[in-house]
Amino acid sequence: MSKRPEHQAPPELFYNEDEARKYTQNSRIIEIQGQMTERCIELLVLPEDTPCLLLDIGCGSGLSGTVLEENGHLWIGLDISSAMLDVALERETEGDLILADMGDGVPFKPGCFDGAVSVSALQWLFNADKKSHHPVKRLYKFFSSLYASLSRSARAVFQFYPENENQLELLTSQAMKAGFYGGVVIDYPNSAKAKKFFLVLMTGGSAPLPKALGVDEEDSLQVKYSRREASKGARGKPLKNTRAWLLEKKERRRKQGKETKPDTKYTGRKRSGRF
Amino acid sequence: MKLITHNMLTSKCLKGVVTGYPLAINATDVKISEVDFNPEFISRIIPKLDWEVLWKAAESIGHSEGLPQTIDPKFEDNEEFLRKAHKVLLEVEVEEGYLTCPESGRQFPISKGIPNMLLTEAEVQ
Numbered sequence: 001m002s003k004r005p006e007h008q009a010p011p012e013l014f015y016n017e018d019e020a021r022k023y024t025q026n027s028r029i030i031e032i033q034g035q036m037t038e039r040c041i042e043l044l045v046l047p048e049d050t051p052c053l054l055l056d057i058g059c060g061s062g063l064s065g066t067v068l069e070e071n072g073h074l075w076i077g078l079d080i081s082s083a084m085l086d087v088a089l090e091r092e093t094e095g096d097l098i099l100a101d102m103g104d105g106v107p108f109k110p111g112c113f114d115g116a117v118s119v120s121a122l123q124w125l126f127n128a129d130k131k132s133h134h135p136v137k138r139l140y141k142f143f144s145s146l147y148a149s150l151s152r153s154a155r156a157v158f159q160f161y162p163e164n165e166n167q168l169e170l171l172t173s174q175a176m177k178a179g180f181y182g183g184v185v186i187d188y189p190n191s192a193k194a195k196k197f198f199l200v201l202m203t204g205g206s207a208p209l210p211k212a213l214g215v216d217e218e219d220s221l222q223v224k225y226s227r228r229e230a231s232k233g234a235r236g237k238p239l240k241n242t243r244a245w246l247l248e249k250k251e252r253r254r255k256q257g258k259e260t261k262p263d264t265k266y267t268g269r270k271r272s273g274r275f
Numbered sequence: 276m277k278l279i280t281h282n283m284l285t286s287k288c289l290k291g292v293v294t295g296y297p298l299a300i301n302a303t304d305v306k307i308s309e310v311d312f313n314p315e316f317i318s319r320i321i322p323k324l325d326w327e328v329l330w331k332a333a334e335s336i337g338h339s340e341g342l343p344q345t346i347d348p349k350f351e352d353n354e355e356f357l358r359k360a361h362k363v364l365l366e367v368e369v370e371e372g373y374l375t376c377p378e379s380g381r382q383f384p385i386s387k388g389i390p391n392m393l394l395t396e397a398e399v400q
């Protein structure tokens with residue numbers, strides 16, 4: 001059986017009382033979540049020495065929130081597991097907590113937050129735990145409502161555990177469709193252990209993505225899916241020339257009864273320059 | 276739930292609801308917890324608030340006493356004003372009760388200070 005928690009049970013069941021306690025007491029987990037939260041804060045590029053209001057998405061028992069506090073910020077946390085939130089209460093974290101499913105949208109009015117972080121939670125959105133769950137729709141609902149809840153030029157940074165390239169593409173395409181700029185920064189891409197994925201989303205215009213850690217200057221591979229502007233007319237459709245866009249186009253042709261090549265793993269790949 | 280959170284929270288994720296704001300508060304238990312006063316944070320947050328909603332929320336749970344009904348235009352230099360805002364925003368907490376969506380009437384329970392905004396499959400947009 002797969003080791004990924006997302007493959008085992010829906011999050012609100014996986015993070016039950018037992019797991020919530022085990023998770024929060026594990027010193028290795030505390031340390032890693034802390035380091036990754038620090039990196040998220042760095043990638044948020046908040047105004048210097050300014051106490052901010054941050055949203056912590058999938059805040060769990062508040063291990064990430066504790067680090068936000070240590071950095072002088074206030075936070076509101078959102079999580080789907082009441083057992084995890086109960087442990088956050090026990091730990092007397094300073095954040096205010098809300099029980100909610102991020103896939104149903106972020107329940108805040110426009111312009112609230114100076115930034116949003118999410119540590120080790122986003123991969124759960126690829127689950128379809130209920131009959132009505134459609135991951136792509138949930139991603140879009142999540143990103144578009146998050147976009148609205150951020151104040152101007154605020155960022156959202158997610159550390160997450162993607163399962164494959166396709167997920168990276170889906171995440172970025174749905175985030176861009178929702179109005180964000182940005183992409184995935186991969187720290188220590190050549191280390192099996194230290195490699196970490198961060199989805200960095202920006203509002204208020206495009207800006208260069210931050211540099212990944214642990215890569216050579218010339219090595220530009222650390223930043224993937226860095227996006228040019230998503231054209232306005234393309235709202236609702238995948239970005240032009242992406243694999244998703246191609247697949248959709250081919251599907252349309254097939255429906256119209258036109259001759260179409262079968263989809264393969266090569267569909268939408270860049271051809272090597274040698275041809 | 277602190278009133279700063281209430282000032283931002285909506286029920287707009289409900290199917291058929293447009294703004295879902297402000298949510299009405301019914302509180303059966305309110306507590307006051309001391310929080311360090313950070314005038315810089317309060318000053319930064321005030322322009323983002325709907326002050327009228329804050330005042331009415333405070334009143335509805337019996338904690339509007341002494342809270343000005345409008346924002347002092349020079350709030351940044353008015354420590355007394357900032358302290359009052361601080362108290363209402365961060366120290367007053369609704370422990371038990373429920374929130375009501377102004378458009379649909381749907382109620383969201385608050386238990387141990389945590390509003391339950393989970394939706395049923397039929398309520399999701």
Ligand SMILES: C[S@@+](CC[C@H](N)C(=O)[O-])C[C@H]1O[C@@H](n2cnc3c(N)ncnc32)[C@H](O)[C@@H]1O
Nearest residue numbers: 011058060063064079080081101102119121124
């Ligand atoms: C690995 S924990 C991380 C918790 C915390 N951020 C930390 O760094 O310790 C992942 C959390 O994501 C939450 N989660 C998973 N799916 C969610 C969803 N759809 N909406 C809200 N939270 C979710 C889980 O309940 C869990 O608490």
